[in-house]
Amino acid sequence: xIQMTQSxxxxxxxxxxxxxxxxxxxESVGKWLAWYQQKPGQAxxxxxxxxxxxxxxxxxxxxxxxxxTEFTLTITSLQPDDFATYYCQxxxxxxxxxxxxxxxx
Amino acid sequence: xxxxxxxxAELKKPGASVRLSCEASGYTFNAYVLHWVRxxxxxxxxCMGWINPxxxxxxxxxxxxxxxxxxxxxxxNLVYMELSSLxxxxxxxxxxxxxxxxxxxxxxxYFDNWGQGTLVAVSS
Numbered sequence: 001x002i003q004m005t006q007s008x009x010x011x012x013x014x015x016x017x018x019x020x021x022x023x024x025x026x027e028s029v030g031k032w033l034a035w036y037q038q039k040p041g042q043a044x045x046x047x048x049x050x051x052x053x054x055x056x057x058x059x060x061x062x063x064x065x066x067x068x069t070e071f072t073l074t075i076t077s078l079q080p081d082d083f084a085t086y087y088c089q090x091x092x093x094x095x096x097x098x099x100x101x102x103x104x105x
Numbered sequence: 106x107x108x109x110x111x112x113x114a115e116l117k118k119p120g121a122s123v124r125l126s127c128e129a130s131g132y133t134f135n136a137y138v139l140h141w142v143r144x145x146x147x148x149x150x151x152c153m154g155w156i157n158p159x160x161x162x163x164x165x166x167x168x169x170x171x172x173x174x175x176x177x178x179x180x181x182n183l184v185y186m187e188l189s190s191l192x193x194x195x196x197x198x199x200x201x202x203x204x205x206x207x208x209x210x211x212x213x214x215y216f217d218n219w220g221q222g223t224l225v226a227v228s229s
Binding site for chain 1: 142166167200214215217220221222
């Protein structure tokens with residue numbers, strides 16, 4: 001099984017900050033990686049797929065990069081609506097998720 | 106609009122089975138693969154398996170292979186997930202999630218729409 005590890009697990013930030021979350025895979029997943037945002041009491045919401053493709057309707061302040069075993073999600077200017085938990089997910093081999101990164105004030 | 110509407114919360118005793126449903130609407134049912142993903146308290150999201158509604162083909166996580174069955178009813182745009190031999194460790198929020206495909210065959214593997222989740226509690 002491919003293990004996904006995110007860092008940090010918790011992140012304190014302020015509105016307007018640039019935020020970067022890292023996701024590392026235990027083996028190469030190519031570009032088969034997605035990022036999701038989850039708010040309390042809600043299902044996850046797709047932000048990025050294929051490592052860097054922005055899902056329709058997602059604000060352009062979100063971007064993804066990376067390939068192989070290391071990936072990043074960047075939020076260029078954090079907005080109040082962005083305080084949430086973020087997950088990476090690989091889909092190169094079956095499916096597996098990172099443990100999540102909680103972005104809070 | 107795309108909707109995945111899941112069945113209601115369940116309370117089960119250890120050793121029992123549970124069957125959850127997910128009703129799809131707002132898109133061509135056979136054009137997307139439907140997955141089941143669970144989120145136990147304090148645990149990461151976990152993919153249990155999926156079904157291609159067009160072919161009925163399924164694939165299950167090795168972890169759940171012996172206990173999970175995913176089926177579909179194409180006449181009603183419904184997908185079901187049955188999990189047997191429940192223990193307290195199966196207490197979780199269970200989601201159905203839609204994955205795009207290429208021509209209804211190649212599962213692209215990421216989830217562009219999710220159901221609202223169904224809480225399953227296992228307790229004696």
